[in-house]
Amino acid sequence: AFCILISFGTPAVLIGIASLGFVAIYPFAKRFTWWPQVFLGLAFNWGALLGWVAHSGRLDWPAVLLYLAGIAWTLFYDTIYAHQDTEDDALIGVKSTARLFGQSSPQWLRAFAVLATGLMAVAIYLALPDATAPQRVVAQLGTAGFAAHLLWQMRQLDIDNVPLLLHLFRANREAGLIPVLFFAVTVML
Template identity: 65%
Template sequence: MSEGNRTPEATGAVADAYAGNWVDRHAPGATRPFLRLSRADRPIGTWLLLLPCWWGLLLAMLADGRAGWHDLWIFVGCGIGAVLMRGAGCTWNDITDRDIDGSVARTASRPIPSGQVTLRGAVVWMGTQALVAFSVLLTFNSAAIVLGVLALAPVAVYPFAKRFTWWPQVFLGLAFNWGALLAWTAHSGRLEAPAVVLYLAGIAWTLFYDTIYAHQDAEDDALIGVKSTARLFGENSPRWLRRFLVVTVLLMAGAVILAGPSNPMALVVALGGVWAMGWHMHWQLRQLKLDDAGRLLRLFRSNRDAGLLPVLFFASALLV
């Protein structure tokens, strides 16, 4: 039987990975379990971690009208760091959830509960990724380095949040949007109000997309006692998602205004990115069906495009 015709259980592929992803098709066999542990076969999480970094960097450049070669490195370094820290964070999440994941249909095929990676191997792999990411962080200024180290706190807490609060998505937002603070500071040398407001906008966005994502597991989570905003809101989720949409747009617009681009046209273009992202989120709401797991996953993944819209508009604003 060819690998292309074998079941996910036979190949070791994870149930919710992209079909035909590069890990399952091209990565050396020995590396696949570790790459799956880092979610390299599911890149959407890397995008969701990276995009707030690019928002913060571009908005900082708009704020002071200054751009240099080091900003290009910050842009690239954030990409490298997002891949590595998302991988380390996912590994940590799977280490802490190894007993829970085996009880949930969507996650039972992950490398640790399925036996592809041992606990010791996972710990070593997590440490390796974190150390390489730290070496990238050391190329930034001292204020950004301090923020990068502090980012470990929400990352460490997040996997446990669903055990003690109905709002674990808040903790995910705290971790996933930290890059907005870090990248702004890496450019400017100091943390300022627009970056904080942008960070809060990212947290509201995370509440939006991860509530959609969590509805895939709502039934299994109820059986094993795992909490989430999807379970908390239930059928009222669309109403809450609309609130998160509005808060996201208002806070991001506020961040752009506080950044105060000196060129009025640059301000208009940057705000256009906020408007475009808001319309994308509105489109997601119109497509939402809480009982359609496939559609929920597609809508969750579409947030890469939603988050790229401000990046494109902020970058365009620098050119006007």
Template identity: 55%
Template sequence: MSDASARVADSTGNWVDTLAPEWARPYLRLSRFDRPIGSWLLLMPCWWSAALAAGMAHDVRRLPLTIVLFLIGAFAMRGAGCAWNDITDRDLDAKVERTRSRPLPSGRITVMQALAFLVALALIGLVVLLQFNRFAVLTGIASLVVVAIYPFMKRVTWWPQVFLGLAFSWGALMGFAVTFGRIDVTALVLYAGSIAWVIGYDTIYAHQDSEDDALIGIKSTARLFGAHTHQALILFYGLAVVLIGVALASGDVRWPAWLGLAAFAAHLASQIVRLRIDDPDLCKRLFFSNKHAGLLLFAGLLADAVMRAA
């Protein structure tokens, strides 16, 4: 099989195709290092909570190191999560046009090779986690329960995006665990807001596969909401903004954080206005744009933290 034919259908060529050694390419694709949007979306709640907690503590001295460690950990654990997802979904992926050329269903690597790579990435994540306090370590380890069950949820519930939200929003708890050694109400409300955000953006993402999913019996909120997706996004994106706003108020933030939330809300509103669920390419672009939405909120929280610590 040529390397060109080994590219997954939703990848159009990137640094992996041009710079990485050929033997490494299936592993980099397995972990989605060629398309790191998932890592960025996993990272955003981590950075939000780290900045919000630092602002509440009026101390940003450890914040740069925490930001870097969360960055490394998010990319490592997202890679491990993708490997686990592809191991469990390899038979289903073979039936979907967008995913049938992924490394496992296409036979580029074996299940045992994928498992070995998963373990290596998880060990990197563990090394990062061990840089924090004991409570944060235990909190991070607890997330593995949700990560482990998520790939199976699309087989049993119309709401797998909820379980993805539980996993991808865990970082909203980690910033508080690292900074204060506890999880308080502010962290839990931020976590809930992030879950609503994830449900929204992953519903957009799932519309790329809705036809194939219907044929093979895979459930998703995209199929559940169908023509009512815009109304559902108004609900979940609106809930995300309100809950995150409650968390910010609880954290007694100043104007930069509110400005960041306003920019975040405006970005989500623009997604709803622009969305056409019958346009897979547009769904993909809108899903990808959530990285920028998350960064807008983070920028506001970071500026707020620096201002309060001054």
């Protein structure tokens, strides 16, 4: 990864190095905050910033909004994942959004899903100022598909059903793939 990073321009290299702080903090976040999923989101979604800067040489609003959308999505899927471990986490004294939200998790997850989808939609809108109408429609269909997948997960959700929680967590591979496929088609139009 370092070899790839240094092949980019200086702004991208600096952005890449800046991510190391979040990468270093995340493994310890459960010890000092109820929101370790935020630190996971900050670390995991850094590629939205890095990719944009590597391509354009500068940081712009579409990348920042996509980064924030990714953080909201991480809060969504990792809270689902964390519900599998709430009893063990309580026994060993580590924190998570699943423990913090408890039975109100579905309301929080809905809010994170809406936030992720809304931020993604605005990021796409801003990233395509010169796009044709069909390109804009196809790109936003990716956002709609992403939102539909998160809605499907919410309809299935049972925070006390561990096998289902793992299934829903893993389903986020497809949730992320949906907009990527539509973005690829957008580029080809």
